Amino acid sequence: MPKVEICLSPALLHLYDLENKNVVFIDVFRATSTIAAALHNGAKQIIPVDSVSECISIGAQMSGSITAGERDGKVADGLQHGNSPTEYPSEFIEGKTLVLTTTNGTRLLYMISGAKNILSGSFLNFSATAQFLIKEQVDVILACASWKDRFNLEDTLFAGAVAEELLKNGYEHNCDSVRVATQLWKIAQPNLFDYIKDSSHFLRLSKFGLQADMEYCCQIDKHNALVLYEDRKLITK
């Protein structure tokens, strides 16, 4: 029976064997939510990069590209757009390449190696993510981007939601992170946004006026695209 495990922080990723497993990269506020929205709305691909300078440099070389990224809740100097899932409607993003830099997400993505598939997961593309994994029946690591390596609530809740689906559909576990995350998900599920309002990242981003963005990120399957990371690009299939 395939196993599911949850890694609560990039600083714990070295404890997990990723070889030939399906790894889900999770950064609910807001990288993986924005990625799901942009690809579902027709973006050709997303290139995740870890610095603003690399974002500018790749954007300059590639026609039809848009550079995007925030620092402290504002569009970073030199970039064109922010890291909000609401900024990329289809009339704007269709057919384009998004070059995206994020605070926590990209660094984790770069750390994942040897996996069979790397998926990008968020509540916005929950079912597409879970269904792909259920069909595969291959060991899964749900990897939370967290906040500067500190445990965070929203990524853990999403990991719990996916783990619960997998445990109902042929997966098993022996991992305290899975126990706790699925239990938290059961508590949070009836009103996810209300529950998440008390998290440290919510309080941090609220200072930048991003409450509506975070409420958007709590919608299940709003942009239900399967997102895979292949050849250093995020695409949907």
Next chain:
Amino acid sequence: MPKVEICLSPALLHLYDLENKNVVFIDVFRATSTIAAALHNGAKQIIPVDSVSECISIGAQMSGSITAGERDGKVADGLQHGNSPTEYPSEFIEGKTLVLTTTNGTRLLYMISGAKNILSGSFLNFSATAQFLIKEQVDVILACASWKDRFNLEDTLFAGAVAEELLKNGYEHNCDSVRVATQLWKIAQPNLFDYIKDSSHFLRLSKFGLQADMEYCCQIDKHNALVLYEDRKLITK
């Protein structure tokens, strides 16, 4: 208002500023439980060491000492006793020095530096630990030894229990680990042992027949001694 934070794994300890804070070292199964029991039963002091060879070497140099430690649930070769809180009744341990090596606990203890006080906490000495911190009103880090750096349930629950007491008595927090641990503690509290029976460490140690030991470790205030780590020795005051 002083703050309380929870560090879920030694691999995350570098994210926390320990300087002049009160740090509680937590290894419920079973190092900090055994430490509380032995000191409460009259041990003069406990010297924690990280290897079996160091344990043997210190024990050989010190009269009135007992060497103790387990590997895979059995007394390690060359040592005299195990890592069970039930092995150290007062008629045996009173006035003696215990030289103790553990799998997860000692390594974490060695990592803590710059703290105002270092305490050793377990359910067995819950109130003594919490009351000391409440009297101090100094920032607190609750540091879980975990299992080989992986998140574990029992240390997190104890941290949640202490955090809840502190939050009721003059402390504040903005830490998702505290949110989650206090919530889990509320769920587990009515029947701690039943709840913990489902944890990965419980299942692991059960293979060595240690269920009764773990049930013993779930008793609140059974050995309610305040335990401090000073000059590389654990003592009670």
